[in-house]
Amino acid sequence: MPTRRTPDQLRSYRWFGPNDLRSFGHRSRARQLGLGPEDWQGKPVIAILNTWSEINPCHLHFKVLAENVKKGVLQAGGMPIEIPVLSLSENFMKPTTMLYRNLLAMEAEEVLRCHPVDGAVLLGACDKTTPALIMGALSADMPFIFVPGGPMLRGQWRDQTLGSGTDAWKYWAELRAGNITQDDWCEIEDGIARSHGHCMTMGTAATMTAITETLGLSLPGASSIPASDARHWRMAAASGRQIVENAWNDLNPAKFLTKEAFHNAIVADMAVGGSTNAIVHLIAMAGRAGIKLPLSEFDAVSRLTPRLADLRPAGRFLMEDFYFAGGLPALLNQLTDILHTECPTVNGKTLGENVADAVIHNTEVIRSRDQALSPEGGTAVLTGNLCPDGAVIKHSAMEERFWTHSGPAVVFKDYEDLAARLDDPDLPITADSVMVLQSAGPVGAPGMPEWGMLPLPKKLLEAGVRDVLRLSDARMSGTSYGACILHVAPESAVGGPLAFVRDGDIISLNVPERTLTLDVSDEELAARRAEWQAPKRKVDRGYLHLFLNEVTQANEGCDFRFLHHTGTPTPEPRIH
Structure with missing residues (x-):
């Protein structure tokens, strides 16, 4: 155990202890709060x-x-x-x-x-x-x-136990597929957060x-x-x-x-x-x-x-x-x-x-x-030409049939594009497709929202499909489940390879081998990169300006660069 400090070694003593004008001010204002020496002396x-x-x-x-x-x-x-x-x-x-x-x-x-x-x-x-x-x-x-x-x-709906988030996604899909009524949905809303x-x-x-x-x-x-x-x-x-x-x-x-x-x-x-x-x-x-x-x-x-x-x-x-x-x-x-x-x-x-x-x-x-549920943990880290700095997947919360999967990309350039086209009957998507969302990372969204559990098109839900492989530089709610590849780094908004994916490109996932690859040649990727232009910032003022200029990528924690530990402690504030 460390050595027990004496009262004059306490940090607060610097404010209240010395016999000088500045500490007089601290003590007098503490008295204004209704406190007395018995509240701060030696404590x-x-x-x-x-x-x-x-x-x-x-x-x-x-x-x-x-x-x-x-x-x-x-x-x-x-x-x-x-x-x-x-x-x-x-x-x-x-x-x-x-x-x-x-x-x-x-x-x-x-x-x-x-x-x-x-x-x-x-x-x-x-x-x-x-x-x-x-x-x-x-x-x-x-x-x-x-x-x-x-x-x-725990949440409750009739005889069903409800879990926050998890059952919201589940029953929302059932509502859109026509398997529960609007009244059922309202009852779930009433009982999921008790x-x-x-x-x-x-x-x-x-x-x-x-x-x-x-x-x-x-x-x-x-x-x-x-x-x-x-x-x-x-x-x-x-x-x-x-x-x-x-x-x-x-x-x-x-x-x-x-x-x-x-x-x-x-x-x-x-x-x-x-x-x-x-x-x-x-x-x-x-x-x-x-x-x-x-x-x-x-x-x-x-x-x-x-x-x-x-x-x-x-x-x-x-x-x-x-x-x-x-x-x-x-x-x-x-x-x-x-x-x-x-x-x-x-x-x-x-x-x-x-x-x-x-x-x-x-x-x-x-x-x-x-009696372990599985011999390894719930999350895997992926590497490959589509995610040079990594991506993550919660394979414990998805069907094993998606652990090895290849399919053609259906690309949405941002969340507005996703919302506008998701339920278009002519959207060229099947159960084997890979849904791709761009501009959803720390800079692109901004803030890396929980958009990674992309909703499924209504026509797939009505056909009985409940999951497809989904890929983004976003996060997803920790209460979510499904075949969602997340945190792709570098993100598309700063020129990561995700920005260059086009409709029909073949994307391959292999969870056992921890790989995520785009079946496009290096030469073609280089040509697409040369044509690419960074998306224009939607807002750039105040705190958001600071965020966009200083935030790191997902693989670095999305902290601000200037707040990283430097090994040199920040000086204590001057009291006098």
Whole structure:
């Protein structure tokens, strides 16, 4: 354990401790807040970054969650300060919260750096809030703990259990095919989201909180507690108590996160059948810790990690089932031979110590190693002349018949083109075609929205077709399923080979060999490249101007170049 700090070594002492005019101003304004010396003298000041918003249903309970964190901070002798930060509401922000992940990361970093705080509790859950807060806190370089918001209750329609996202796509296809009525659809709408909390499938939100716990940034078992379960409040209070101890001991994740810890995170992602989005976010988070995660590492770990969690969209069950089956600690305890169990965590113990006593209570939901759902993880990384810098595919959530497939391309130049022509009866598409969407990446869309689960043409749905191979430089919802190739890099808008695909070109996928190829000669591709002109930017002002000029490609995490870890810490703000 690090040496326990004395009160005058606390970061907040620089604001409140000295006997000078500037500190007089800090103390007098603190008194204006209703505080006194007993609130700041000799106590760690803990920032609670709250992403609550009235338009974010995943975080609807965060006011109460923050109060429970405060209770724990006060019990441990600290001083809690709640600070609101940007709420990334996945369902309502357009074109995508991914466009604003880096904005929240910047805000979190600067909020922590500029205020008199010794540690932080990060309240997040909805997809991008988790990586954004962690990216910012790592760059701020101080002790922090992440408190996940928890999954919502399972959905219900008549006698059918519903999973957020996953069953929306399923029944939307059935509605368009004429197999359910509009009244049925409205009943599903009414029953699919029954409580506060994030998606209860193993979508991006659940994947990212599982990864965060595996990295050692949350208390053991925190990631899968249902949002409406009283144990969630108790976990929040325990996190408040722990961060006070960590502030005294300077237990700082920016100093203890290693390449081995990120290896563990990838193992967890593959074992739970996690969201493809996790790859982009993990690369960005690791980058803030000064660690490079090439796509090849994800594929190498996937090949050695069995998939153990039978969770939608790649399986049958939901997050409530996962929690009561033993949760993430029980799953990780099955994988200790491929984990670096010596990695430290925010509770002062190693990952191995945290999962040592965890047991599986339902072997249908969490499989033992000898009953694994598949011998390798849920996601694969592809290479080839169509994706020189890689692409990803969630092969665990698609039919095996698509694992090796060749077909002619049907190209849509952007999402507007897709929407205009999708249901045209004359669209030259069959069940063997490969749907291609261009201009959907970080720069092209902009923001790399979740457009990658391209809707199927109505004429195919009416003919009984429920999947075709789909290809784009976009992302897809972590709750989605199907034969979708995603994150093609470089993206089409910056001149990646995807920009040069034309109708009728033969595209071949081979998941076992991890290849994605365009059957066009190098000479023909070079000729098409010479004719190509970059699409004109639709908007170019404010934050979007910054985003378009600084965002990296999917294989680099889509972070801003100027925020990459340089090895030189940012200087502390001047107090005087």
